[in-house]
Amino acid sequence: MRSLGSARVLTDRLHAAERHDPIMSAPRWREMPRQGAPAQMPPEHFSPPHQRATAEDLHLHAPAFDPQTPEVLPFHAAPDTDFAAGDAGAGPGAWPQPRWLVEAPDAAANLEDAPARASAEAVTRAAAARRRDDNSLARRHPALARAIARRLGLPDPEAQGAAAPAARRDPAPSRLAYRLQRLWLTPVFRSLTRIGVPVFVVVLGLGLWLGDEGRRADLVGRYEALREAIEARPEFRVERMRITGASAPVDGAIRAMLPVALPASSFDIDLADLRAQIVRLDAVSSVDLAIRNGTIEIAVRERVPAILWRHAGGLEMLDATGHRVATLVGRSNRPDLGLIAGQGAQEAVPEALRLLSVAAPILPQLRGLVRVGERRWDMVLTGDRRLLLPAENPVAALRRVLALDKAEDLLARDFVQVDMRLAERPTVRLTEAAQGEYRRIKALEMQVTH
Template sequence: MDDRGRLAQPLKGTARWRLRLADHAAVSAAPPGDGKATRPRAPVARIIERWSSLLDSKWPRGVGVAATAVIIVASLAYGVVRGDHVPSMIAGIKGARDGIAGATGFRVVSIALAGNHHVSREEVLAAAGVTGTTSLLFLDVDQTRERLKTNPWIADATVLKLYPGELQIGVKEREAFALWQKDGHVSVIADDGTVLEPYVAPRLSQLPLVVGEGAQTKAKEFLALLDRYPTMRDFVRASVLVGERRWNLRLKNGIDVRLPETDVAPALERLVALDNEKNLITRDIVAIDLRLPDRVTVRLSEAAAQARIEALKDKLKKKGGNA
């Protein structure tokens, strides 16, 4: 009790804070030792006063519990993302969802598959993401179709749901068109240049071989042109794209035929005509250069070149003797 008869009461937290603020303001306003009054720091005092009044205000019932729940959920979400547990969490949710749908009679129990020849049934189902627990109710047809098309053999697909538990899948496969060699590796490609698989199947050994960077996308047009000259095509072992600009033909007997960058058809016609007239591609030569439109350059093998030199020497000797 003070000198006026008032009973002293303990101060609450906010009241103590206000008292400290008042003391701070009084000290700030008090004159310093030289007797001159200083200007109080009004902005700082106002900010502190605002925060203290906010803390002293009454909040609705349950706000603290809600804020705590938000903090816990945010912490859990942060932990899931930082720990890279999102895929497993999504998979768990999908599994629980499919389990509930399966228990109500919407599990996929029958799958009709058509159109697959190069791709096995297991590969199709794996690409579609269909398992023994898949629910027909939650299966997304468009998403399943796009997943099927991630398999390079599958050009297009249709997916049909027949409730309560039948799924029909039809696939349109790409056809093996050629073999493509690059950096020492040989792959099977479709006519649009899509790489289908590494070359391991002997049944595909009769496919035409194209070689070089970019050859897979230009093979369809060039091989169609080569098909117009079947007698020459049958001699070709590989078509080699040079600098992604022009083609060379490597024949089965080792001869290189160098084709021009443009006007390839006339060059092939000249080659066929020369072979018909002079059996050019069966001679002892290593290269035939058709890059210039007004001439054909032939390079002999070393043995043929040496034999030609000797023949010329003998011819000169005979001429000298006759003289």
């Protein structure tokens, strides 16, 4: 059964070859005897005698054959069909007889109608056998495979096998592709590609568009018109000014600083610049500005005068930090404020205020404080009397003088100055009249003693 099935398939193969090969369709092929010596074929169609296969080592099976498409496929070796060497008397160029032609002559007699009897089982078996590359005829007997391929008009199997590896594509990337891939892995290059290139394109486009002078002028004109239309809207108009916490002179000075006349647009009033101008006023300590409901509101906190400073240029009012508040025309205008004088007195205002606070019991006799050498104070009393205070801890020295006055009525004496610069040795300097009276009393005491 195996030989008969293979015979049918090979018969189909032979008929397909006859339709495509004029040599195999010749009458002498059909008249080839079933047994004995086969018909002699031209030697150029066969391999040399020493390359021909024998019955022991050559096995063939027919390829798959589709009756609808007469396509001829190459032969492969199979264990179910083989060739016999033919009669012993065959010549050196004899065609080897298939064993099935010897064992089954009835199959060769029905060559004309063999294609019609091809079964599905034979086609399936042939397709499975064709996939056995390890037993293929092209691998075991290349010379015979070339001869059969030339006879059937098929391409050379060795040529196909040699050309196949050359057609394979090298999967490795090219040198340029490799370098581009490595370059793309760097963060700087990716950032430059994703951000730098689009930004450059946009800037380049804007530069080219704005390169025309007419376009620039039109753009500026449109911007100015839009700005003026927005600034002239009623919700941005300022019609009134309200100032709180300022004296009359400061109020008038602030109103004179307003850059525009009301009503005006709020865009024309620079609040930061106006605040800086108001703060520069000596009488103003701080100021808050805001625009609400068409009104500019200014809250002013003025400096409070704490002391008077007399210098060569006149009389100035200073606050507790020594900052100038205003110029005073006369001492009588602010008799409630203490007076300081001397070079550098304005720099020691806090210390002068502490001394004036301690000297409250003698304020009716106090005329003022004089800064000496920019390092210490002299307290001036009525009658041109002076209390010379030390540079270090003058408040304690003043308290000691007040204690002596309370105990011995020191300040009621006829003296010129009380020197407290040396705490361990206070010195009192008397007037000329007091000194004469003191000598007279001492002389009387001496006469009475003698």
